[in-house]
Amino acid sequence: xxxxxxxxxxxxxxxxxxxxxxxxxxxxxxxxxxxxxxxxxxxxxxxxxxxxxxxxxxxxxxxxxxxxxxxxxxxxxxxxxxxxxxxxxxxxxxxxxxxxxxxxxxxxxxxxxxxxxxxx
Amino acid sequence: xxxxxxxxxxxxxxxxxxxxxxxxxxxxxxxxxxxxxxxxxxxxxxxxxxxxxxxxxxxxxxxxxxxxxxxxxxxxxxxxxxxxxxxxxxxxxxxxxxxxxxxxxxxxxxxxxxxxxxxx
Amino acid sequence: xxxxxxxxxxxxxxxxxxxxxxxxxxxxxxxxxxxxxxxxxxxxxxxxxxxxxxxxxxxxxxxxxxxxxxxxxxxxxxxxxxxxxxxxxxxxxx
Amino acid sequence: xxxxxxxxxxxxxxxxxxxxxxxxxxxxxxxxxxxxxxxxxxxxxxxxxxxxxxxxxxxxxxxxxxxxxxxxxxxxxxxxxxxxxxxxxxxxxx
Amino acid sequence: xxxxxxxxxxxxxxxxxxxxxxxxxxxxxxxxxxxxxxxxxxxxxxxxxxxxxxxxxxxxxxxxxxxxxxxxxxxxxxxxxxxxxxxxxxxxxxxxxxxxxxxxxxxxxxxxxxxxxxxxxxxxxxxxxxxxxxxxxxxxx
Amino acid sequence: xxxxxxxxxxxxxxxxxxxxxxxxxxxxxxxxxxxxxxxxxxxxxxxxxxxxxxxxxxxxxxxxxxxxxxxxxxxxxxxxxxxxxxxxxxxxxxxxxxxxxxxxxxxxxxxxxxxxxxxxxxxxxxxxxxxxxxxxxxxxx
Numbered sequence: 001x002x003x004x005x006x007x008x009x010x011x012x013x014x015x016x017x018x019x020x021x022x023x024x025x026x027x028x029x030x031x032x033x034x035x036x037x038x039x040x041x042x043x044x045x046x047x048x049x050x051x052x053x054x055x056x057x058x059x060x061x062x063x064x065x066x067x068x069x070x071x072x073x074x075x076x077x078x079x080x081x082x083x084x085x086x087x088x089x090x091x092x093x094x095x096x097x098x099x100x101x102x103x104x105x106x107x108x109x110x111x112x113x114x115x116x117x118x119x120x
Numbered sequence: 121x122x123x124x125x126x127x128x129x130x131x132x133x134x135x136x137x138x139x140x141x142x143x144x145x146x147x148x149x150x151x152x153x154x155x156x157x158x159x160x161x162x163x164x165x166x167x168x169x170x171x172x173x174x175x176x177x178x179x180x181x182x183x184x185x186x187x188x189x190x191x192x193x194x195x196x197x198x199x200x201x202x203x204x205x206x207x208x209x210x211x212x213x214x215x216x217x218x219x220x221x222x223x224x225x226x227x228x229x230x231x232x233x234x235x236x237x238x239x240x
Numbered sequence: 241x242x243x244x245x246x247x248x249x250x251x252x253x254x255x256x257x258x259x260x261x262x263x264x265x266x267x268x269x270x271x272x273x274x275x276x277x278x279x280x281x282x283x284x285x286x287x288x289x290x291x292x293x294x295x296x297x298x299x300x301x302x303x304x305x306x307x308x309x310x311x312x313x314x315x316x317x318x319x320x321x322x323x324x325x326x327x328x329x330x331x332x333x334x
Numbered sequence: 335x336x337x338x339x340x341x342x343x344x345x346x347x348x349x350x351x352x353x354x355x356x357x358x359x360x361x362x363x364x365x366x367x368x369x370x371x372x373x374x375x376x377x378x379x380x381x382x383x384x385x386x387x388x389x390x391x392x393x394x395x396x397x398x399x400x401x402x403x404x405x406x407x408x409x410x411x412x413x414x415x416x417x418x419x420x421x422x423x424x425x426x427x428x
Numbered sequence: 429x430x431x432x433x434x435x436x437x438x439x440x441x442x443x444x445x446x447x448x449x450x451x452x453x454x455x456x457x458x459x460x461x462x463x464x465x466x467x468x469x470x471x472x473x474x475x476x477x478x479x480x481x482x483x484x485x486x487x488x489x490x491x492x493x494x495x496x497x498x499x500x501x502x503x504x505x506x507x508x509x510x511x512x513x514x515x516x517x518x519x520x521x522x523x524x525x526x527x528x529x530x531x532x533x534x535x536x537x538x539x540x541x542x543x544x545x546x547x548x549x550x551x552x553x554x555x556x557x558x559x560x561x562x563x564x565x566x567x568x569x
Numbered sequence: 570x571x572x573x574x575x576x577x578x579x580x581x582x583x584x585x586x587x588x589x590x591x592x593x594x595x596x597x598x599x600x601x602x603x604x605x606x607x608x609x610x611x612x613x614x615x616x617x618x619x620x621x622x623x624x625x626x627x628x629x630x631x632x633x634x635x636x637x638x639x640x641x642x643x644x645x646x647x648x649x650x651x652x653x654x655x656x657x658x659x660x661x662x663x664x665x666x667x668x669x670x671x672x673x674x675x676x677x678x679x680x681x682x683x684x685x686x687x688x689x690x691x692x693x694x695x696x697x698x699x700x701x702x703x704x705x706x707x708x709x710x
Binding site: 451452481484487488489491492493496500522523525527537538540541 | 592621630631634637664666667680682
C-alpha cells in the first residue's frame with residue numbers, strides 16, 4: 001500500500017476546551033502508522049505554540065511540552081499560519097515549537113495534497 | 121419579599137446547539153415565581169425570532185412556537201437588539217414573536233436594573 | 241482533485257473566513273447546520289468555487305435564499321452524500 | 335450599582351464586542367479562561383470601566399500583559415471572588 | 429473601584445451556575461476553583477447548580493487518566509467538606525444519561541450513575557437560589 | 570462540477586467521525602442523517618468513529634423526553650440494521666463516564682453504560698479507517 005498523506009489542522013486554543021488535546025492525540029496515533037503526517041496550526045490554534053505556558057496553575061498538563069515530543073514520533077512536517085501569528089502579535093521565532101510559517105497558497109497546497117484532512 | 125428582576129439574554133442560534141432551548145426553559149421556570157422577568161434577544165440569539173421555522177426537517181421542536189407561548193406565562197417584557205436584527209437583514213416587523221427593539225443604552229439600562237442576569 | 245469545505249457555524253470568523261482564503265479553483269463549499277445563516281450574506285467566493293447549502297437546515301431555520309441571482313445550490317442529505325463522494329476530500333471547518 | 339462583565343472566549347465577536355457596547359461607567363470587565371487572550375489587544379474601554387484579567391489563566395497560557403501603560407489589573411481566584419461580591423451583579427458573556 | 433466598594437468582611441451569599449462539561453471546557457474547572465475560593469474567603473455558597481452540559485460533572489462513572497485532574501472527585505470532596513447544596517438539573521441530566529436510583533428505576537434503565545453528593549432536581553431550584561442569593565455567577569456554555 | 574465528476578454509481582467507502590454530543594450540538598444529529606443517507610444511496614459505511622464529545626451518543630442511560638428525537642436509539646437501530654462498525658473512542662469515553670463491562674470492572678466502577686451496538690476502542694481505529702476509506706467526513710466540535 002502506498003503511504004497516504006494525513007493532514008491535521010489545529011484551530012483551537014490549548015486550554016479553554018479539549019479540542020487541542022484531542023487533535024494532538026489523533027496526530028500521535030496517526031504517527032505510528034508510517035504514513036505522511038502534516039500538522040498545521042491555524043487561527044486560534046497558533047496559541048498552542050506560545051512560549052512559557054504554565055498550565056499547572058489551572059491543573060492542566062502542558063500541551064506545548066507534548067508538542068515538543070512530535071519529532072520523537074517522526075512528525076516533522078509542522079506548519080504554522082503566518083497570518084494567524086501576526087494577528088496575535090506572535091512571531092515564528094518566539095514559539096515553543098519549531099513550525100514552518102506558511103501563507104494561504106501553501107496551506108491550500110497542503111490540503112490539496114492530502115488524502116484526508118482533520119481539523120479541530 | 122419585594123419582587124426581584126431577573127433578566128435573561130438569549131445570544132445563541134435556535135438549533136445548532138441546545139443553549140437557546142436551555143435558556144427558554146430557565147425563563148419559563150422563572151416565570152412561575154411571580155417576579156419581574158425580562159427576556160432580551162441579542163447577537164445570534166435574534167435568529168430564534170425568525171419566521172417560518174420548520175425544524176421538523178431536522179427532527180427538532182419548533183422553538184419559535186414555544187416562544188409564542190411566553191405571554192401565557194406572563195412573560196411580556198420581551199426585547200430584541202435592533203442592531204443584531206439589522207446586521208442579519210431581519211426587521212422587527214418580520215419576526216415570529218413580538219419583541220420591542222432596543223438600542224445599546226436601553227440594553228445597558230435593562231442590565232443595570234436587574235438583580236440577576238443569565239446569558240446563554 | 242478538489243476539496244469540499246464544510247461550514248457549520250453562523251459566525252463567519254469561525255471557519256468561513258479561513259476557509260475562503262485557502263480554497264482553490266474547483267473546490268466546493270457546503271453550508272450546513274448554523275452555517276446556513278451565512279447563505280444570505282456570503283462574501284465573494286474565489287474563482288470557480290461552487291457553493292451549496294443544505295436544504296433541511298435552511299428550512300428548519302426559516303432562512304430564505306437571496307433569490308434568483310444567488311450562486312448557491314441547495315442540496316438535501318442525499319446531495320450532501322453525493323458531494324462528499326464527488327470531491328476528493330472534505331474539510332470540516334467547525 | 336454596577337455590573338461585572340465576564341468574558342471567557344478568545345474571539346472578540348463572541349461576547350466582548352457586545353459587552354463593550356452595553357457597559358456603563360463604573361462597570362467592571364473581567365477576562366478569564368480563553369478571554370485572557372484578549373488582554374494584549376483590548377479595544378478602548380468605555381469611560382470609567384475597570385478591566386481585570388485572571389492571573390492563573392494568563393500564566394497557564396504563557397500570555398504576557400502589555401507593559402506599564404496597561405489599564406489591566408491582574409487578579410487571582412480570590413480576587414475574582416472579591417470582584418463578584420463587589421459588583422451588584424455579573425453577566426457571563428460566553 | 430470607588431463606586432463599587434466591596435462589602436468588606438461581610439459574608440456574601442453566592443449561587444454558582446455551571447453550564448459546561450469537564451474535559452470539554454475549562455469553564456467546568458473555573459466554576460470549581462471559584463467555588464473553592466469563595467468558601468475559603470468565608471462566603472456562603474448557597475447552591476451550586478449544574479445545568480446543560482454542566483451536569484456531566486456529576487457522572488460517577490467518569491474515569492479520567494490518573495495523571496489528569498479529576499473534577500468529579502474534586503467537586504465531591506468540596507461538597508462533602510462544606511456540606512454544599514449541589515444540584516444537577518434533572519432534565520439536563522436525563523437527556524445526557526445521568527440518573528439517580530429513582531430515575532433509573534422509573535425509566536427502567538440498567539443502572540444509576542449520579543455521583544454521591546449531587547442531587548437531581550428541577551430548574552426551579554436555580555430560580556429559587558437566584559432569588560435568595562446576593563450574587564449569582566455563571567460559568568461556561 | 571465538471572472538474573469533479575461524482576463516481577456515478579460507484580460504491581464509495583466512507584468513514585464518519587462524530588465530535589459533538591447529542592442535545593448539545595446539531596452536529597451529532599447531522600452525522601446520523603448523513604450516515605443514514607449514505608447507506609440509503611448504497612455506499613459502504615466502513616466505520617463510524619465517535620470521538621471527544623461525540624462519545625455521548627453511546628450512553629445507554631440517555632433518557633430524552635418522549636417527544637424528542639432519541640439519537641442514541643436512532644444510532645442503535647441504524648447500527649443493527651446495517652451491521653455498522655460503530656466505535657466510541659475509549660479514552661474520550663472513560664473521561665466522560667461511558668464504560669463497557671470490561672472497563673467498569675477494571676476501574677471498579679459500579680456499572681457499565683455503553684449502549685449496545687457500540688464498541689470501545691482506541692484512536693488507531695480512526696486512523697486505520699481513514700487509511701482504508703475513500704472518504705472521511707467529520708461532524709462537529
